[in-house]
Amino acid sequence: MLSYQHIYHAGNPADLHKHALLAVMLARLTEKPKPLSYLETHAGRALYDLASDEARKTGEAEAGIGALSGLFAPDHPFAEVLSRVRAREGRTAYPGSPLIASELLREGDSLHLAELHPQEQAALAQAMGRRAKVHRQDGYEMAMSLCPPEPRRGLLMIDPSYEVKTEYDRVPQVIRQLHRAWNVGVLVVWYPILKDARHRPMLRALEALDLPKVLRSEVSFPPVRAGHGMVGSGMFVANTPYGTEDEAARLAAAFREIA
Numbered sequence: 123m124l125s126y127q128h129i130y131h132a133g134n135p136a137d138l139h140k141h142a143l144l145a146v147m148l149a150r151l152t153e154k155p156k157p158l159s160y161l162e163t164h165a166g167r168a169l170y171d172l173a174s175d176e177a178r179k180t181g182e183a184e185a186g187i188g189a190l191s192g193l194f195a196p197d198h199p200f201a202e203v204l205s206r207v208r209a210r211e212g213r214t215a216y217p218g219s220p221l222i223a224s225e226l227l228r229e230g231d232s233l234h235l236a237e238l239h240p241q242e243q244a245a246l247a248q249a250m251g252r253r254a255k256v257h258r259q260d261g262y263e264m265a266m267s268l269c270p271p272e273p274r275r276g277l278l279m280i281d282p283s284y285e286v287k288t289e290y291d292r293v294p295q296v297i298r299q300l301h302r303a304w305n306v307g308v309l310v311v312w313y314p315i316l317k318d319a320r321h322r323p324m325l326r327a328l329e330a331l332d333l334p335k336v337l338r339s340e341v342s343f344p345p346v347r348a349g350h351g352m353v354g355s356g357m358f359v360a361n362t363p364y365g366t367e368d369e370a371a372r373l374a375a376a377f378r379e380i381a
Contacts, residue, residue, distance in 0.1 A: 126283040127242060132170035133183030133216045135343040136355035138190055138200075139373055140281070140312045143339060143357050143366065144219055145199035147277060147308065148226040150363040158231040159276030160223045161268060163261025164283070165235035167245035168221040169207070173214040185346040187216060193376050199226060219279055220246065224253050232276075234268055236261035262296045269304040277308040284314055294327035301333055301360065308361045309333070315340060315354030325358065333360035339370035341377035 131137070151158055172183045187204075194201040203225045207217045217225070220235050227233065233254035237243040240258075247256045257264045265278055278300065282289050297309055311328065313321045329336070342354040359366065 126285055127176065127239065128166040128218065128283075129170050129174060129176040130180045131182050132177060132218065133172050133188070134186040134346055135190065135341075135377075136186075136312075136314060136352065137216075138186050138193065139339070139341045139355040139377070140357060141217075141219060141222055142194065142198070142200045142373060143359075143369060144279065144310070145203060145222055145226060146369040147310070147359070147363045147366050148223060149199040150365050151275070151277065151308070152226060152228060152231075156275055157273040158227060159234070159271035159273050160227060160231065160279075161234045161265055161271060161276065162220055162223070162279040162281065163236050163265055164281050165220045165237045165242075165246055165256075165261075166218050167237075167242045168218045168224075168235075168249040169211065169245070170216040170218060171212075171214055172216050180347065182346045183216065185343075190380065193373070219281065220250060220254065223279075224250060232271065232273065234264065234271070236264040262292065265296070265300060266303070269300050269307065271304070271307075274304075274306060277310060278304075279310050279312070281312045287320070290320065290324040291327075293324055294331065297328060297333075297360070298331055301331070305334075306361065308359065308363060311358040313356045313358070314352045315342070315356055316351045317353055318351070321356065325356075328358050335362045336360055337362040337366055337370060339373065341374055342381050343377055344381065 177183055203222050208215050235254050236257045236259050237246050243258050337359040340356040
């Protein structure tokens, strides 16, 4: 979907849920000295300015990181990344998932990021520098061509916009193929929870795959603006790293208090 730009939504409540869980999973994985691979199918530009005209137009960040930064203790992996990025890039900077991964991974770990939108891809390449291999390629095709990656330990993030409705059918098919090729990989799917619950058939298809160590984390929140259809955020994880369940439970409880 070449019209989609995440800057209009960066830092919203769904981002906080997604990025908090991702940061905890990567922190857990890096506790062991063995190297990791990180792959992302819909990377975006990696670094966002919440003072930009696009971000201010929707105001979604105000309902997210602007209002909910207190959800994270200073030593939370996401809070630590946010603090480092803002110290370097300015107080209105917000890191997307590729930059979160880059900040948490180590020398010797590898990052492969796919982005088709030409402007987003150019901004992604600039933000990541030599830290990552940036692919201007369909993200699913990239993932299938690389799996199993080297190093073999690692995590794959699938985070499409879902503006194309066929995405809901494609994701389970891709996950099935990727798990067959890379049975030790942590496979992560983010999905929006909309008022019409269109995500449910996709979840049923994912759960029917009978993948190992599955976590389904969902949080609810009020619409960030009038007429907005998203009322929650979900993460489906296979081969869930130890300790992720605790963070998922903490986030669910914290979001219930603000709903």
